Amino acid sequence: MSSLKDILEFNGRFVEEKGYEPYITTKYPNKKLVVLSCMDSRLVELLPKSMNLRNSDVKIEKSAGAIVNHPFGSIMRSILFALYKLNAEEVFIVGHCGMSAVDPDSMIEHMKERGISDETFDILKYSSLDINSWLRGFGDVITSVLKSCEVVRNHPLIAKTIPVHGLVMDPKKGYLDLLSDGNACIEQQNKA
Numbered sequence: 510m511s512s513l514k515d516i517l518e519f520n521g522r523f524v525e526e527k528g529y530e531p532y533i534t535t536k537y538p539n540k541k542l543v544v545l546s547c548m549d550s551r552l553v554e555l556l557p558k559s560m561n562l563r564n565s566d567v568k569i570e571k572s573a574g575a576i577v578n579h580p581f582g583s584i585m586r587s588i589l590f591a592l593y594k595l596n597a598e599e600v601f602i603v604g605h606c607g608m609s610a611v612d613p614d615s616m617i618e619h620m621k622e623r624g625i626s627d628e629t630f631d632i633l634k635y636s637s638l639d640i641n642s643w644l645r646g647f648g649d650v651i652t653s654v655l656k657s658c659e660v661v662r663n664h665p666l667i668a669k670t671i672p673v674h675g676l677v678m679d680p681k682k683g684y685l686d687l688l689s690d691g692n693a694c695i696e697q698q699n700k701a
Contacts, residue, residue: 534565541598543568543591545584545657547575547605551680556603559683568597574650575604577657580664589666599691600661600673604654605680613644650677651688658689669698 523529546556548571557563568591570584577584591597617630617640633640658675661667672691678684 532564537596538565538567538591540566541596542566542601543570543588543595543597543599544601544603545570545572545575545577545588546603546678547571548573549605549680552603552605552678555680555683556678559678559685560601568595574653575602575657576653577602577660580660585661585664588661589664592667592671598671600671601676602654602657602661602674603676603678603685604650604657605678613641616644617641654688658691662691662694670695 540562542562544556544560544562544567546552546569557567557569560567568587570587570591572578572584577588579585588600592600621627630640654675654677658673662673667673672695673689674687674691675689677686677688679686
């Protein structure tokens with residue numbers, strides 16, 4: 510069942526009643542931050558509130574597990590764009606434990622129930638894609654966040670003066686646990 514009709518009806522009223530006015534701002538983040546977080550729906554409002562961030566403060570990117578899978582993928586491109594075109598100065602990668610137990614076999618079954626054919630999975634297999642590994646959960650959230658921090662921090666297009674922080678959030682209480690202080694990493698690099 511699609512929500513499109515309800516959304517468009519609400520949107521018509523929203524615009525008519527000028528509900529957008531409290532959200533008018535520029536495209537530049539006031540606090541000069543870019544945050545990569547998990548797409549978990551519990552974090553949509555909780556994460557910004559727990560970080561004292563409002564509508565105009567930050568550029569927020571979402572991906573499953575807050576993972577930077579590829580140094581030249583769309584997540585990394587968005588981080589670069591936020592840093593070099595939108596005046597962000599720091600990167601926060603915020604993971605949480607919700608994506609660590611994805612069962613690829615169960616996910617494939619759900620795909621098949623929605624009409625993805627066995628033939629499609631055969632094509633992927635013969636194209637050298639290990640679909641199970643690709644869909645598998647992200648394992649240990651701490652390792653995943655630290656790995657993503659390293660991908661961003663060591664990217665050839667990231668200036669060594671840009672702090673890249675790694676945190677893990679408790680999606681029940683909003684507590685942030687610092688894993689990697691990007692400022693300390695910069696200081697350590699400068700001493701070396």
